[in-house]
Amino acid sequence: MENKNLREEIIRRSGVNPLKCMRCGKCSGTCPAYDEMEYHPHQFVYMVETGDIEPLMNSKSLYKCLTCFACVDRCPRGVEPAKLIESVRLSVIRQQGNNHLNTDTIPDIIDEEMPQQAIVTALRKYNK
Amino acid sequence: MQRIGVFVCWCGSNIAGTVDVQAVAEALKTEPGVVFSTNYQYMCSQAGQDIMKQAIKEHNLTGVVVCSCSPRMHETTFRKTAAAAGLNPYMVEIANIREQCSWVHKDMPTGTEKAIILGKAAIAKVNLNTPLTPGESPVTKRALVIGGGIAGIQTALDIADAGFEVDIVEKKPTIGGKMAQIDKTFPTLDCAACILTPKMVDVAQNEKIRIFSYAEVTDVKGFVGNFTATIKKKARYVKEDVCTGCGICTEKCPQKKVPNEFNLGMDNRRAVYIPFAQAVPKVATIDPDHCTMLKTGKCGVCAKVCTAGAIDYTQKDEFIEENYGAIVVATGYNPISMDKFDEFAYNQSKDVITSLEYERLMNAAGPTAGKLLRPSDGKHPHTIVFVQCVGSRCSACDEKGKEYCSKICCMYTAKHAMLTRDKYPDTDVYVFYIDVRTPGKSFDEFYRRAVEDYGVHYIKGMVGKVMPEGDQLKVRASDLLANKQINIDADLVVLAAAIEPDKSARPLATMLTASMDTNDFFTEAHPKLRPVESPTAGVFLSGACQGPRDIPETVAQAGAAASKVIGLLAKDKLTCNPCVASSNEIMCNGCSSCANVCPYGAITYVEKEFRQPDRTTLVRRVASVNEAVCQGCGCCTVVCPSGAMDLKGFANNQIMSEVDAICK
Ligand SMILES: Cc1cc2nc3c(=O)[nH]c(=O)nc-3n(C[C@H](O)[C@H](O)[C@H](O)COP(=O)(O)OP(=O)(O)OC[C@H]3O[C@@H](n4cnc5c(N)ncnc54)[C@H](O)[C@@H]3O)c2cc1C
Ligand code: SF4
Ligand code: SF4
Ligand code: SF4
Ligand code: SF4
Numbered sequence: 001m002e003n004k005n006l007r008e009e010i011i012r013r014s015g016v017n018p019l020k021c022m023r024c025g026k027c028s029g030t031c032p033a034y035d036e037m038e039y040h041p042h043q044f045v046y047m048v049e050t051g052d053i054e055p056l057m058n059s060k061s062l063y064k065c066l067t068c069f070a071c072v073d074r075c076p077r078g079v080e081p082a083k084l085i086e087s088v089r090l091s092v093i094r095q096q097g098n099n100h101l102n103t104d105t106i107p108d109i110i111d112e113e114m115p116q117q118a119i120v121t122a123l124r125k126y127n128k
Numbered sequence: 129m130q131r132i133g134v135f136v137c138w139c140g141s142n143i144a145g146t147v148d149v150q151a152v153a154e155a156l157k158t159e160p161g162v163v164f165s166t167n168y169q170y171m172c173s174q175a176g177q178d179i180m181k182q183a184i185k186e187h188n189l190t191g192v193v194v195c196s197c198s199p200r201m202h203e204t205t206f207r208k209t210a211a212a213a214g215l216n217p218y219m220v221e222i223a224n225i226r227e228q229c230s231w232v233h234k235d236m237p238t239g240t241e242k243a244i245i246l247g248k249a250a251i252a253k254v255n256l257n258t259p260l261t262p263g264e265s266p267v268t269k270r271a272l273v274i275g276g277g278i279a280g281i282q283t284a285l286d287i288a289d290a291g292f293e294v295d296i297v298e299k300k301p302t303i304g305g306k307m308a309q310i311d312k313t314f315p316t317l318d319c320a321a322c323i324l325t326p327k328m329v330d331v332a333q334n335e336k337i338r339i340f341s342y343a344e345v346t347d348v349k350g351f352v353g354n355f356t357a358t359i360k361k362k363a364r365y366v367k368e369d370v371c372t373g374c375g376i377c378t379e380k381c382p383q384k385k386v387p388n389e390f391n392l393g394m395d396n397r398r399a400v401y402i403p404f405a406q407a408v409p410k411v412a413t414i415d416p417d418h419c420t421m422l423k424t425g426k427c428g429v430c431a432k433v434c435t436a437g438a439i440d441y442t443q444k445d446e447f448i449e450e451n452y453g454a455i456v457v458a459t460g461y462n463p464i465s466m467d468k469f470d471e472f473a474y475n476q477s478k479d480v481i482t483s484l485e486y487e488r489l490m491n492a493a494g495p496t497a498g499k500l501l502r503p504s505d506g507k508h509p510h511t512i513v514f515v516q517c518v519g520s521r522c523s524a525c526d527e528k529g530k531e532y533c534s535k536i537c538c539m540y541t542a543k544h545a546m547l548t549r550d551k552y553p554d555t556d557v558y559v560f561y562i563d564v565r566t567p568g569k570s571f572d573e574f575y576r577r578a579v580e581d582y583g584v585h586y587i588k589g590m591v592g593k594v595m596p597e598g599d600q601l602k603v604r605a606s607d608l609l610a611n612k613q614i615n616i617d618a619d620l621v622v623l624a625a626a627i628e629p630d631k632s633a634r635p636l637a638t639m640l641t642a643s644m645d646t647n648d649f650f651t652e653a654h655p656k657l658r659p660v661e662s663p664t665a666g667v668f669l670s671g672a673c674q675g676p677r678d679i680p681e682t683v684a685q686a687g688a689a690a691s692k693v694i695g696l697l698a699k700d701k702l703t704c705n706p707c708v709a710s711s712n713e714i715m716c717n718g719c720s721s722c723a724n725v726c727p728y729g730a731i732t733y734v735e736k737e738f739r740q741p742d743r744t745t746l747v748r749r750v751a752s753v754n755e756a757v758c759q760g761c762g763c764c765t766v767v768c769p770s771g772a773m774d775l776k777g778f779a780n781n782q783i784m785s786e787v788d789a790i791c792k
Contacts, residue, residue: 023608024517024589025562025588026592027592028589028606028608029589029605030471034613040606070592076524077522077523077524079524
C-alpha cells in the first residue's frame with residue numbers, strides 16, 4: 001500500500017503518464033549513460049508503472065542519468081522518462097529529510113545554458 | 129386532426145429490460161391524436177411490420193410513431209412498411225428509446241419515464257407532419273476518377289468494363305502511382321511492373337477511358353448525378369497527340385542535371401523527360417523550371433531533334449469543363465518527410481535512405497540498374513540496418529510524425545530484408561522493430577521466412593541514434609530482450625517512413641465537401657457498412673487516400689468503389705431526399721445569411737416580382753434552394769433572421785412542439 005502511495009506521488013510530481021509507454025525502447029536506445037545503469041530508461045518507466053519502486057530507489061542508476069533529455073526528446077509517445085527518474089530521485093532525497101543545497105549559493109554555480117531540471121538535479125547530486 | 133398509431137418495441141430485452149414497454153404504450157394512448165397504441169417484441173420483424181400494416185388499415189391511421197432503436201437503424205424499414213400499407217412514408221416518426229434511453233439508464237422507473245417523454249415528443253411532431261414527396265434528378269452517366277495510382281486504375285477499368293465512360297485525372301505526367309516505383313511486391317514477390325504495366329496499357333487502350341495526365345481538378349460544382357468539374361491541363365510544352373514517345377529529345381536535351389523524381393532524386397534526368405519506359409501516356413514533358421528555352425529563350429534543341437514536330441514552347445495551361453454523375457477520389461499517399469528526425473541523420477548522410485528509395489535501389493530501372501550500391505560512394509554495403517515505425521505510432525511529435533500505424537511497413541521491411549539476403553548472402557541485415565504486425569493472408573509466414581530461411585536479424589527495440597563517422601554509420605539501439613544497448617557499424621540505414629495522404633487531398637476534400645479525419649485521410653460514410661462511400665452523396669473512395677493500405681486491399685477497395693459507381697450510373701433518375709430547406713418568399717429579405725452558411729452551395733438568389741397592396745409591382749431578391757443539392761442539414765434555418773427558411777420534415781414548429789412536449 002505504501003508503495004502504491006509512493007507510486008502515485010512519483011507519477012503526480014513528474015507529470016508523466018507511464019501508461020503512454022509503448023515499450024519501444026527508443027529511450028534506452030539513445031541514452032548515453034546506458035552502460036552505467038543497472039536499470040535503463042524504459043525499465044524505469046515500466047517499474048514505476050507496475051509499482052516496483054523499491055529497487056529503483058536503492059539503485060545507483062538514479063544518479064547515473066545525465067538529465068541530457070535525449071530520451072525526452074526522442075520518445076515517440078511523449079513519456080519523458082528523465083522526468084520520472086528525477087521524480088524518483090526526489091523521493092529518495094525527501095526521505096533522507098534534507099535538501100543538499102544552500103539556496104544562497106545557487107546563482108554562483110549555475111550556467112545560463114543549463115536546463116532548469118539539470119541544475120536542480122546536478123546540485124542535489126554533487127553538493128553532498 | 130391526425131389519427132396516430134403508436135408501436136412500442138421491446139427489442140427483446142434491449143429495451144424491455146429497462147423500460148416498462150406495457151406502461152409506455154398505455155401512457156401514450158391518451159396523447160392528442162393517438163387512436164391506437166400497442167407493444168411488440170420485435171417491431172422490425174416480419175410479424176411486427178404486419179401488426180403495423182394491419183393497424184394502419186384497420187384504424188385509418190394518418191401517422192405512425194415507433195418507439196424503438198435509433199432512426200439510423202430502422203427508420204427506412206418502418207417507412208417502407210407504412211408505404212406498403214398506403215401511408216406516406218414521411219408520416220412515420222421514430223422515438224429512440226434504445227440508444228437514448230434503455231441503454232443509458234439502469235433502473236426501470238427512470239427508463240420508463242424518459243421513454244414516455246420521448247414518445248410524447250414524437251407524437252407532438254407527427255401531429256404537425258405533412259406528407260412529403262421526393263423529387264427526381266437525372267444522372268450524367270460518366271465518372272471522374274481523381275488520381276491514377278493502382279487504385280484509380282483499377283476503379284476506372286472496372287467502371288469502363290460495365291460500359292460507362294470514365295476520365296482519370298492524374299497530376300503527374302504518367303499514371304501508375306507509387307506501385308510503379310516499387311520493385312517486387314509482398315507477399316508473393318511478383319515484380320510490380322510486370323503486374324502493373326499491363327493494366328496501364330489496358331487503361332490507355334480502353335475506348336471508354338480518357339486519361340488527363342499532368343492535370344488537376346481545380347473546381348467541382350453540382351451534386352450526386354450532376355457534377356461539373358473544371359480540369360486544369362498543365363502545359364507540358366509537347367503536343368500529346370503528336371509525340372510518339374521515341375525519347376530522342378530526352379537524350380539530346382543539354383540540361384542533364386535535373387533531379388529525377390521517379391528515382392527520388394538519386395539520379396538525374398533531362399529538362400525534357402518521360403518518367404519511365406512504360407509510362408502511360410508515353411509522351412515527353414518539358415519541365416519549365418529547368419528548360420533553358422522556356423527560361424531564357426535560348427536552346428530549342430528538342431524541337432530541332434523531334435522528327436514528329438511535337439514540341440511547342442508556346443503551350444499554355446488549359447482549363448476544360450466536364451460533367452460527371454459520380455466522382456472517385458484515389459489520390460493515394462506519400463512517405464512523410466524525414467527532415468525533422470535528426471536522430472536518424474537522414475539529412476547528414478546519403479547512406480541513410482527511406483524504404484521507397486531502397487525500392488528504387490533494388491530496381492533494374494533504378495539509379496544503380498538494380499545493383500545494391502551505397503548512394504554515397506557506390507560501394508556494396510555489407511551491414512544494413514532497417515528501422516521500422518519511423519514517424520509512425522508517434523503521438524508525441526505533432527508536427528513531425530503520425531499517431532497511427534502505417535500498416536504496410538512491417539511487410540515491406542520484411543520483403544526488403546529477405547530480398548537483400550537472397551541476392552547478397554554476404555550482407556548482415558538487421559531489422560529493429562517495436563512490434564511486427566503481419567495480419568494478412570500469408571503475411572506472418574512471409575515474415576517468419578525472412579527470419580528462419582534467410583537469417584535476417586530481427587531485434588526487438590528501437591534505434592535511438594545514427595551517427596555518421598567516416599564512411600560508416602554508427603547505429604546505437606536497444607535490444608530489449610537482451611536488455612542491452614547495442615552499437616552497430618552499418619554501411620546503410622533504411623528508414624520505414626510513415627505514410628500520409630497526398631497534400632492535395634485537403635483542398636480537394638473542401639472542393640468536394642467530402643469529410644476527412646484529423647490526419648487528412650478521407651472519411652467513409654460508415655466505417656463498417658459503407659467503407660467505400662464518402663458521406664457526400666456521389667463521392668466514392670478508392671485506395672490509400674482513405675487510410676494506409678497495401679496493394680491487395682487497395683485493389684479490392686477499388687473494385688468495390690467501382691461497383692458503387694456502376695450502381696449509381698445504372699440509374700436513369702435519382703430520388704432526392706424530400707427533407708430539404710425551402711424559403712418563404714414573402715418573408716425572405718434577401719440578406720444572404722443562408723447562402724453564406726450553406727456547406728453544399730445549395731442556395732442561390734433570384735429576382736422576383738411581388739404585387740404590392742397598391743397594385744404596383746416590386747422586384748425583390750429572394751433565396752431559392754436547389755432541392756437536389758440541399759442535404760437537409762438545417763444550417764440555413766438557424767441563421768435566417770426573418771424566419772423565412774424552414775426545413776421540410778424538421779420544420780421549426782415541429783421542433784418547437786417536440787420541445788414543448790418534453791418540457792410539459
Ligand atoms: C516502400 C514501399 C513498399 C511497398 N511495397 C508494397 C508491396 O510489396 N506490396 C503491396 O501490396 N504494397 C506495397 N506498398 C504499398 C503500395 O504502394 C500502396 O498500397 C499503393 O500504392 C496504393 O495505391 P493508391 O493508388 O491508393 O495510391 P498511390 O500509389 O499513391 O497513387 C495515387 C495517385 O494519385 C495521384 N494524385 C494525388 N493527388 C492528386 C490530385 N490532387 N489530382 C490528381 N492526381 C493526384 C498521385 O500522383 C498518384 O499517381 C509499398 C509502399 C511503400 C512506401
Ligand atoms: S535524460 Fe537520463 S535517462 Fe534520459 S537519455 Fe539522458 S541520461 Fe539517459
Ligand atoms: S521511448 Fe518512450 S515509449 Fe519508447 S520505451 Fe522509452 S518511454 Fe516508452
Ligand atoms: S529546349 Fe528545354 S527541354 Fe528542349 S532541349 Fe533545350 S533545355 Fe532541354
Ligand atoms: S506497419 Fe509495422 S513498421 Fe509500420 S508503423 Fe505499423 S508497426 Fe510500425
